[in-house]
Amino acid sequence: MSARDDTAPVTLHLDRVPGVLGRIVHERAADYAGADPALGPARARPHRFETALSQPGLSLIAEVKRASPSQGAIAPLEPLEAARAYEAGGARAISVLTEPRHFDGTAQALRDVVGGVAVPALRKDFVVHPAMLREAAEWGASAALLMVSVLHEATAEYLHMAHHLGLDALVEVHDERELDIALAAGAPIIGVNNRDLTTLHIDLEVSPRLIRRARDAGFTGVLVAESGYRTPQDLASVRDLADAVLVGSSLAGSGDLTRAARDLMQV
Numbered sequence: 001m002s003a004r005d006d007t008a009p010v011t012l013h014l015d016r017v018p019g020v021l022g023r024i025v026h027e028r029a030a031d032y033a034g035a036d037p038a039l040g041p042a043r044a045r046p047h048r049f050e051t052a053l054s055q056p057g058l059s060l061i062a063e064v065k066r067a068s069p070s071q072g073a074i075a076p077l078e079p080l081e082a083a084r085a086y087e088a089g090g091a092r093a094i095s096v097l098t099e100p101r102h103f104d105g106t107a108q109a110l111r112d113v114v115g116g117v118a119v120p121a122l123r124k125d126f127v128v129h130p131a132m133l134r135e136a137a138e139w140g141a142s143a144a145l146l147m148v149s150v151l152h153e154a155t156a157e158y159l160h161m162a163h164h165l166g167l168d169a170l171v172e173v174h175d176e177r178e179l180d181i182a183l184a185a186g187a188p189i190i191g192v193n194n195r196d197l198t199t200l201h202i203d204l205e206v207s208p209r210l211i212r213r214a215r216d217a218g219f220t221g222v223l224v225a226e227s228g229y230r231t232p233q234d235l236a237s238v239r240d241l242a243d244a245v246l247v248g249s250s251l252a253g254s255g256d257l258t259r260a261a262r263d264l265m266q267v
């Protein structure tokens with residue numbers, strides 16, 4: 001048992017993170033190197049993100065994504081306008097990139113979305129410092145992304161910090177080993193990324209495989225299939241397995257976000 005001291009954040013071993021992902025997390029760690037790790041007092045957790053994804057049928061988390069390392073510029077979305085369009089198209093939550101260099105994200109984008117839509121918002125960033133979670137809570141996010149490929153054995157600690165701040169966490173995995181870490185950490189919401197963030201390669205078989213493994217292991221929480229979904233046919237392999245799907249590029253680049261969301265989910 002460890003009594004955690006808010007002033008002593010767990011050490012991350014970012015030198016183990018390879019490829020494109022490794023470069024981005026080093027940049028983010030440098031951005032927050034001098035930030036105060038204190039979280040402040042505990043807040044109640046309304047479970048808004050978790051509840052939104054637990055509704056019957058496959059829930060859509062639609063992402064405000066203006067650019068990415070794999071595609072470069074996607075679309076010059078105005079974040080609030082985009083989020084409202086997604087909401088009108090049936091999205092049950094909005095994911096907002098806040099990473100500035102590779103995804104053209106900003107804090108303001110998240111604040112604008114939080115203030116202008118009724119559905120919960122997820123801070124999508126490369127969390128490598130407790131201050132990033134404190135910010136997410138301050139900016140009004142309902143949830144934050146935690147990546148096991150970055151946090152490794154510190155995943156449980158970051159999950160506790162998110163919950164302390166009243167945030168749900170989307171704990172993201174890409175292979176069996178990472179899934180086992182997420183399950184051991186007690187994550188209530190697990191996302192399976194079809195994209196290998198070290199190579200940017202997408203394989204739509206990853207989500208059904210790991211979602212089945214989680215269920216076989218007795219996991220009863222929320223499971224999210226992430227990345228690479230462009231058509232209703234693409235969703236067939238997770239439609240009866242996942243609780244939610246996280247979609248960015250294909251919606252963001254469509255030109256008509258409401259229609260693209262409806263067409264993808266066939267509603």
Ligand SMILES: O=P(O)(O)OC[C@@H](O)[C@@H](O)c1c[nH]c2ccccc12
Pocket residue numbers: 063065124125126172193226227228229246247248249250
């Ligand atoms: O644009 P796509 O292929 O629909 O993917 C969305 C989302 O899953 C992706 O943006 C993502 C998943 N995990 C991440 C971690 C960091 C940055 C981005 C991501």
